[in-house]
Amino acid sequence: MNFVYGPIPSRQLGQSFGIDLVPFKTCNWNCVYCQLGRSVPLTNQRQAYVPREDVLAEIQHVLDTSASGEIDWITFAGSGEPTLHSDIGWLIRQVKMLTNCPVAVITNGSLLHLSEVRRDLAAADAVMPTLNAGNEAMYRRICRPWAILTFDRLREGLIAFRRKYDGLLWVEVVLIKGLNDSTEELQSLATVLQQIKPDQIHINLPLRPPSEAWVQPPNKDALQQAIAILGDVAHVIPPTTESLHLVDKTSVVKTIIDVIKRHPMCEDELIYSLGQCSLEQIEQTLEALAESGQAQVVNRDGSRFWSASAAHYPEHTNYV
Template identity: 30%
Template sequence: MSFVFGPVPSRRLGVSLGIDIVPRKYCTLDCIYCEVCKTDNLTIEQEDYYDINEIINEVKEKYLPLKDSLDVVTITGSGEPTLNKSIDVIVKKLKTFVTHPIALLTNSTLFYDEEVRQKVKIFDIIVPSLDAANEKIFKKINKPSKEINFSRMIEGLITFSNEYRGKLILEILLLEGVNEHQEHLDQLVEIIKNMKYDIVQLNTAFRPTAYKNVKRLDDIQLLDIALFFNEKGVKVEPVKNFISKNIPKNIMNDIFNKMLNMRPLSENDIVELFGEAFLKNLSQNTSLEIFKYNGETFFKKI
């Protein structure tokens, strides 16, 4: 049995060494967008699945030669990590030799349990998921274990976010025709306003999914939602993260203007996303103000 995977590049956290502490697809949810597969063991029962020393010994063996190339060590994998009832003991042992931040990726479903909340406070970074703002969509996108009460789950997530003192990155995965419509986005905003967090990351289904007919959002859809969240006071990740490389020329101006609605863009931002030729043409645009900040050139709308 191998517990360690990677290093893998993570948009959220940088270069990450992953640790899997529950068996494959033991999870509280059966999310339609899961990149692993459908959940074989839908459960909320917490167990000691593995010998802790076996986990620690493997991590130590693989971590030490790689440590100079890592940004973070992440407990994640092919199931829900908080189902391991010794998760806090594992992290305490890891911290005896891991010098990087230790992160947790979780679906948030067990945060209603005060004991779980206390155990995971030991993490330096936590990335909880919030894909649904009401029970109907929760069941549609996340297909939860029947023991999970949606309202209690949301209360637990809000409570934890206000208790936790580490870095909290809230991830929201959006799918076309499921949870991206305006009424639902309004509901998500209301939940987020009750939370203490560092940043919200918007995601969609970029890889093959467990269930068929799952439709990802395109770049402009994600960008529009990021702009909406920003307007509502939600702290969203840097907007350029929503844009793929090699943007088609016919939508460059549309995307550029949407991005400027959120914040000024630096020359480096513009070159990275749109290219040198696009930047040169901006000097003729009379609707833009060009200014310097800390030695860098920025563009904003007048």
């Protein structure tokens, strides 16, 4: 399998089966908190990065071989920004014809100013765009977007999408200590969110290894203030305590590599996920991961995280 992974447990989406439409790491933003490391190089090219028929064949295979109830959501996310793939709309519509399982798209929302991208995402059951700032200056400091992707375009794209979209619009806000957690920045963000009118606001904290080592989550008081300012539909998304569902027990290492390429995992989470294995098997798995050349360990606040070896974490190099 090249384009599908998981399912991985998610607070919002239960057992979420991932679909990855772009090579590692293809993004038009270079967020300071990105768990996949820096976007090198940054790109805003919309194209068919991978053949859509191949992706669909893998999805069909997983649906054919999964037990009922094994997958809660099918989620377009992965190694970068999924709307950069020009066939995402076609794929969402095909998946909707194959299954009753709901479809989500985790996107930065930067291309929603394009009418064709709004049309592409219209068939999804939930769209989860990101909004971390209420003004251009803070947006540029946090998201470091491709030059022409201005804050006005982001805001107007989100408002235009909401106007016609009748699915679930869940906006993700990543709060960073010293950047967007001040009263002033939160009020500016709240003003824009009121214009967008999302169904929910999911506050996320940068707990996994960020592309810039100085990134920290806000303290408790700032978090409380954020919930108060962002309003009733805002709530904090705590890390899930569910373990990774290892569907294919014959190739555990490959399954884990497929996940950590899109979603770095803390070593404790990884060991918990391998709970049905013996201590010897767990040790062998970690050893095989280290030797595969496809994974790296990044230390973050005293925890060891497993991530793709291709991820760029320049500030972390002396910790590894």
